[in-house]
Amino acid sequence: MPPIGPSTDTVTGAEVVLAGLDDEQRTAAQAVSGPVCILAGAGTGKTRTITHRIAYGVHLGAYVPEQVLAVTFTARAAGELRGRLASLGVGGVQARTFHAAALRQLRYFAPRVLGGPLPGLVENKLRLVASAASRARLSTDRTSLRDLASEIEWAKTTLATPEDYPARAQAAGRELPFEAAAVARVYESYESAKQREGVLDFEDLLLVTAFTLEEHQDVARQVRAQYRHFVVDEYQDVNPLQQRLLDAWLGGRAEVCVVGDPNQTIYSFTGADPDYLLGFADRYPDAEVVKLERDYRSTPQVVGLANKLIGQAPRRKGLPGLRLLGQRAEGPEPVFREHPDEPAEAAAVAARCRELIDAGLPAAEIAVLFRINAQSEVYENALTDVGVPYVLKGGERFFERPEVREAVVLLRGAAAGGNEPGMLVPTVRDVLASMGWVEHRPPPGGAARDRWQSLAALVDLAVDLVSENPSLDLAGFVAHLAERADAQHAPTVQGVTLASMHAAKGLEWDVVFVVGLVDGVLPIAQSLSRPEAVEEERRLLYVAVTRAREQLTLSWSLSRNPGGRRSRPRSRFLTGLAPESAPTAPPARRREKKQKVVLEGEAGELFERLRAWRSQAAQSASVPAYVVFTDATLQAIAESRPSSLRELSGLPGIGARKLELYGEDVLATVSG
Template sequence: MLPRTVVPGCQTRGVAVGERVGAGAVTGAEAVLAGLDDEQRAAAAAVRGPVCILAGAGTGKTRTITHRIAYGVHSGVYTPEQVLAVTFTARAAGELRGRLSGLGVGGVQARTFHAAALRQLRYFAPRVLGGPMPELVENKLRVVAGAATRHRLTTDRTSLRDLAGEIEWAKTTLATPDDYPARARAAGRETPFEPAAVAAVYASYEQAKQRDGTLDFEDLLLVTAFALEEHRDVAAEVRGQYRHFVVDEYQDVNPLQQRLLDAWLGGRAELCVVGDPHQTIYSFTGADPDYLLGFPDRYPDAEVVALERDYRSTPEVVGLANRLIGMAPRRAGLPSLRLRGQRAAGPEPRFVEHPDEPTEAAAVAAACRALVDSGVPAAEIAVLFRINAQSQVYEAALTDVGVPYVLKGGERFFERPEVREAVLLLRGAAAGRDDGTPLVTAVRDVLASVGWAEHRPPPGGAARDRWQSLSALVDLAVDLVAEQPVLTMAGFVTHLAERAGAQHAPTVQGVTLASMHAAKGLEWDAVFVVGLVDGVVPIAQSLVRPEAVEEERRLLYVAVTRAREQLTLSWSLSRQPGGKRPRSRSRFLEGLAPDTGTRVRRPSPRRAEVVLDGAAAELFERLRAWRSATASAASVPAYVVLGDATLQAVAETRPGSLAELSALPGIGARKLEMYGAEVLAEVAATTSR
């Protein structure tokens, strides 16, 4: 059955506009609806569930749901204390409460999933757990470290963070330690250790918490759900208290959160969910967009309201966003959103190609300087990138032009723990006797002492970020030596201190430097989306799974829709000046950016066949011939050597070193050792022709 779509004037389960619940309530309810557009008004008036509000970027989502709650209260349908609005951040919950207060509504519970569960479990713990609320694990890394030690795993803080992240993913997806290896492989997880080893640490971690009588934050949700599922008296009391539910950012709900939501509902349908399938970018943390996409299947009589009027961005930005997301394969479920810009016309988005990353960063910094000089507040400008390690070159470029900045979602480059530790070690090396070792070699040796290895970024997001931060120090040393061949370690350390000192300037009105993930929910007048090359956007690890590539497209969509007026998308053909192996701009720009004559035509990730042009096609065929011969000699199928996706990535990126090759999908340590030299030889043979 198709969902019933709400249109203005259709009030199938809502309170009709003007319906009298009481003389005083009518005026208040009508006032709440005043000023909303037709779709917002329809959503706000649909106060009886189930309701699904599809809210595109910039369409007034928070305004709509707060007015819906206020309308339900003022019309007499809701008692404020019986409404539970669930958000994903404490900031969003506070904003909801503040807006509701401004609409004359108090008493509504607006909380995160964890805050709501904690409040309930504290109250019911004596009944459910037989005693007071257990202590919460304050330092998960400490417990994880103990579990890892029991299994003789050598870990540093980065590995511990990655292990903790895997345990959190397992728990939010309701995977037990026994389930974890198979589930991790099926999901394409890039694990810090073998899945079986992670599962063993996970099991020991759970045993340690049980022994100590403690709970972690995932347990809060799990135990609260269990209490409602298994204790009828608890369920009756909670369900009697909360009768109307609103869930924001529903595309980001994970299985554990959905289980708790189902326990709260107890089979009832007084539920309003709000989300945007185009902004699903957290699948790697366990978020499952199928709960939003499948809402009409679960509730066949659901009213679905689509908010498509974008009040944030100019029609030019909106048009680009629509074209970008329109190239994605159609997903089953709810209808797709197509934004309609409501603002006055603005400048066309700019697409800029640069020869190398430093030039790209310098150009972006100069543009930021010009904007600030023209009167645009620095806080209304953002530079967005895919991975945090990309920030360093922009930090330096903005410092060079005297533009302050703030780094969102992480410490500034020189304040990161691994960088501070490395700088201390480099300072110590500078204070020792100069034995004549070349600077770059000396820097590499120092960083090797803290676990950095040149040829292979480790698996796991946090570990990779750490590796990239330390690699940036090596790259900086290489660049400085190119300019000053006789630079010593002491001179290098002095240069680092000068850079770090420049970053301590006041940055209250700074340009925002943020990853695309960290930018979600924010907006600026001017946005620069940088580093748009294949292997970064989409990230190399995603290339082996079409669904992961499409999540990368949605991530770029999120970045684009952060811009109110001015949007610039840029990429560089080489990492360093004079680079000989041109990189390809992101495949997501095909059909959007003007043809510069330097890109390689690529297939859609949905296509099984490989379509490449020119030198890339030649190299791909050469690699296939090499693979066929290698597989025949070893009496194994060709895919056992390297898969087509890996050969395609090699042909497109043309790696020139083992380090570059190791960053590509499908190249593990074993295959790097077995085939790395031969693959590089094939690349070199084609490149030299």
């Protein structure tokens, strides 16, 4: 009689999938039957855990890959899930956003349930919203139109109709661009305009798909036979409309695994409802709940601050709380800094960024995080003043930038003509050179600099891929770019990241500056009348803090403008975290007032030769002289007279990038 159950080979393959997981991750991965709730704290490896859980279930024979649907919130996150599953030898699993999954199903069933092909989609609501506002006799500008569109989206994701919108908006404490009744009229007119034009918006995709499954039993049976196991990532961000669709997919079954972190609930303004996560065990009393608390991202010092911050929040009903346990080596204590005004705060941050980059830290490993986007301008100016490149997070998507699209077209054309093995990077450089791109010479000016950085990111990506796969050719590189574009997975652009705290969620950096921490900004003034809104602001700061791997600085300024009254109170969330009298940061040194360097003899002569070389190098690169090397670095070179790149790399202000750009020239200057 043959043995019953998985074969030995199957079990062996499944055990291999579990290798390298910690005890809690392994427990979660082995819970292949739902309902399962994984509470995953920041930096605890949730993506690793859920992909290994799916792979373990497939290898064990508990899942058929094509019958698993994993849903998340961004195309990039879905692409990462697919990539990791492929690396684990698991293909066929559907990993999609809610909207992509709904679109795929609705497009297939549209002829049956709608009587024809899927209607067109509204790519941008503003045109229809403007028309609806005009019919409602409202005077609008572009800002108020965006606010109206956001209110319509909130209403639809919370399943509010135009009739019940005013009461629902008041109960939720919404900040409205017009009276609630007027917004409701615009909402109703907008829906009518869509019907007249025969189009759907993105919220309709979810609503119509859910309705189809609820009202057409033949369609529901077919979909539920196709998808038998569900995984929902970032479950704390699910809204009522998404939950309705999930319930329709499940059809009363409990084969669902949800993953989330109650401490990172920061999107209630878009309709997200954390009660679905917090109340999961109430809804499924037999649910297995696994907590992931080992933080592999941040130092114990950063983790300790995060725990203190979130530990001050009132206890919420539902699932147990999370307390992170730092797993990395010890690091520096978080720094708290008080500044007289916002320009001084920005100048101090920019000066520190300059120091870090001169010491060899890549600019892409630094982030400046703020509460609202309007705070970015002063940091853009400060970083520009000290010659530090920056990237504004939340701008135009990388693969939609004109220069990137042009580059991809040219690379695709070059690939069609074939290329020699081992020549990927030189070929990419040559193609970009035909667009006027010059390596190591970023031009002045914001738009021109951004264009140069975008193209430089493509070269850096080619270098990284060749280091992993030396045989990669141009055709393979172009195919890789297409995959990244589909997943919205942009390559790293070398620049300090400027981002709002909301936009930073899901990202991480070695060094993080959290700035502008004053009451009225964080927590934001609109939240102060509602305790639950204030607590969401605390969680937003928690998200910002947990983005830092190694170094964390939190700062605030007592006045908005230089010379203003220094009366702004620092954020209430810093009470118990920052010293009662945090040190005032020294003013950033102005580069026009540098201390004169005095050297004598051969060292003095070499210093002057180095200054002359630096002037030429700066002129060639169209950058200020200090961007090449500071006087302090030139002094160290003149005093030590290095004779090799290794000796040169040990001097202050000379990192890997500076060594690559200028090392040989410096040694030649030293040798005379």
